[in-house]
Amino acid sequence: xxxxxxxxxxxxxxxxxxxxxxxxxxxxxxxxxxxxxxxxxxxxxxxxxxxxxxxxxxxxxxxxxxxxxxxxxxxxxxxxxxxxxxxxxxxxxxxxxxxxxxxxxxxxxxxxxxxxxxxxxxxxxxxxxxxxxxxxxxxxxxxxxxxxxxxxxxxxxxxxxxxxxxxxxxxxxxxxxxxxxxxxxxxxxxxxxxxxxxxxxxxxxxxxxxxxxxxxxxxxxxxxxxxxxxxx
Amino acid sequence: xxxxxxxxxxxxxxxxxxxxxxxxxxxxxxxxxxxxxxxxxxxxxxxxxxxxxxxxxxxxxxxxxxxxxxxxxxxxxxxxxxxxxxxxxxxxxxxxxxxxxxxxxxxxxxxxxxxxxxxxxxxxxxxxxxxxxxxxxxxxxxxxxxxxxxxxxxxxxxxxxxxxxxxxxxxxxxxxxxxxxxxxxxxxxxxxxxxxxxxxxxxxxxxxxxxxxxxxxxxxxxxxxxxxxxxxxxxxxxxxxxxxxxxxxx
Numbered sequence: 001x002x003x004x005x006x007x008x009x010x011x012x013x014x015x016x017x018x019x020x021x022x023x024x025x026x027x028x029x030x031x032x033x034x035x036x037x038x039x040x041x042x043x044x045x046x047x048x049x050x051x052x053x054x055x056x057x058x059x060x061x062x063x064x065x066x067x068x069x070x071x072x073x074x075x076x077x078x079x080x081x082x083x084x085x086x087x088x089x090x091x092x093x094x095x096x097x098x099x100x101x102x103x104x105x106x107x108x109x110x111x112x113x114x115x116x117x118x119x120x121x122x123x124x125x126x127x128x129x130x131x132x133x134x135x136x137x138x139x140x141x142x143x144x145x146x147x148x149x150x151x152x153x154x155x156x157x158x159x160x161x162x163x164x165x166x167x168x169x170x171x172x173x174x175x176x177x178x179x180x181x182x183x184x185x186x187x188x189x190x191x192x193x194x195x196x197x198x199x200x201x202x203x204x205x206x207x208x209x210x211x212x213x214x215x216x217x218x219x220x221x222x223x224x225x226x227x228x229x230x231x232x
Numbered sequence: 233x234x235x236x237x238x239x240x241x242x243x244x245x246x247x248x249x250x251x252x253x254x255x256x257x258x259x260x261x262x263x264x265x266x267x268x269x270x271x272x273x274x275x276x277x278x279x280x281x282x283x284x285x286x287x288x289x290x291x292x293x294x295x296x297x298x299x300x301x302x303x304x305x306x307x308x309x310x311x312x313x314x315x316x317x318x319x320x321x322x323x324x325x326x327x328x329x330x331x332x333x334x335x336x337x338x339x340x341x342x343x344x345x346x347x348x349x350x351x352x353x354x355x356x357x358x359x360x361x362x363x364x365x366x367x368x369x370x371x372x373x374x375x376x377x378x379x380x381x382x383x384x385x386x387x388x389x390x391x392x393x394x395x396x397x398x399x400x401x402x403x404x405x406x407x408x409x410x411x412x413x414x415x416x417x418x419x420x421x422x423x424x425x426x427x428x429x430x431x432x433x434x435x436x437x438x439x440x441x442x443x444x445x446x447x448x449x450x451x452x453x454x455x456x457x458x459x460x461x462x463x464x465x466x467x468x469x470x471x472x473x474x475x476x477x478x479x480x481x482x
Contacts, residue, residue, distance in 0.1 A: 115322075121322035121323075125312065125385075126308045127339060131340075140326045
């Protein structure tokens, strides 16, 4: 065991550097997922029949196709049409769109939870519908989304390892390189990867907990979320 | 004469149910009118038809010389001039009392934040809640929330404020503080159209009481006249009943 640790030690800096690439991919895909997910949620709630249906089809597609299949489609698909796509871009788009479909349902639920009286009050003072959505509904809906969103975050952190399949130089690939150079280190290499994700998920959840506390407002939380209300 | 609001032959159906069947009246600048009537008579619907929160099926409404009900009218510009106070307050729950009062001046009128803050503090002062500026709606009592919502309407310097049963959701001991604010507004000359069961308020400040039943105005007139010598039997019965039920808080 001690010998194993000594043998794997030289590989650890490379493995950690590779983890940073997972974090980069995570940030990129979560931003794509957040922006697209918000738009999809808004279209589903306010988009009317045509745009609402398009948004539902989008959501259905990206929630139904396995992540690995999406990755291959985005990586091997574009070159067929003469478009060059990096493995980073392919992974960002495939996993980002997939996450947007899940995030859209978190946001949609939160938007629908916002009482209709809020919208009515905003309209009654002369706000346009769009302005009312942006200034009144979304700020409330995003706050209500934090617990669900934290869950989605923990899920996509792990999805970044799938990018390994399209030759992306992330942490799994790094572990694989260790294994290829010394097969007896395979177990330790994957334990190291597991530790990386334990830390990432912990840090992510702690950060989201901080965000939730920072934005907490008395009387504004998902029904039954169990969070303590500090109202008088 | 300074006609501020003219409502002409408003009709509204929900499905097969005819809620309003031809309602007409006028308000002069500075008038306080109180609408009373049994529940389900279309009083709230009438208020919502005035600022088009609910579109009327037929009929027209003017604010001064502008037709609100005309499809070409920019309704947001009209609504910015008409305050609306809801039965269940509808304060924005993610904003403090100050934020609630400040948001329309900044987002609708484009007022600078510093100026809007000063204005909002003045309006909170006017309803006696300057010390609660930093509190969120959930931290306020119902009466305080309703006073903030009145301050929120006032911050837009409206030509008219519509009140939709402003005290019906309040515990009895909180009704007085809201009515006091409304009475002082009426005395300052604010034009107010109020749906309420509070006959004490009506007697104290209403220029006219409008009695509605089954989608029409049955009778209207100064409070003293309606209480002492109503033309219709139903008006007298109803006034007697609600005075008995709700008493006179003011």
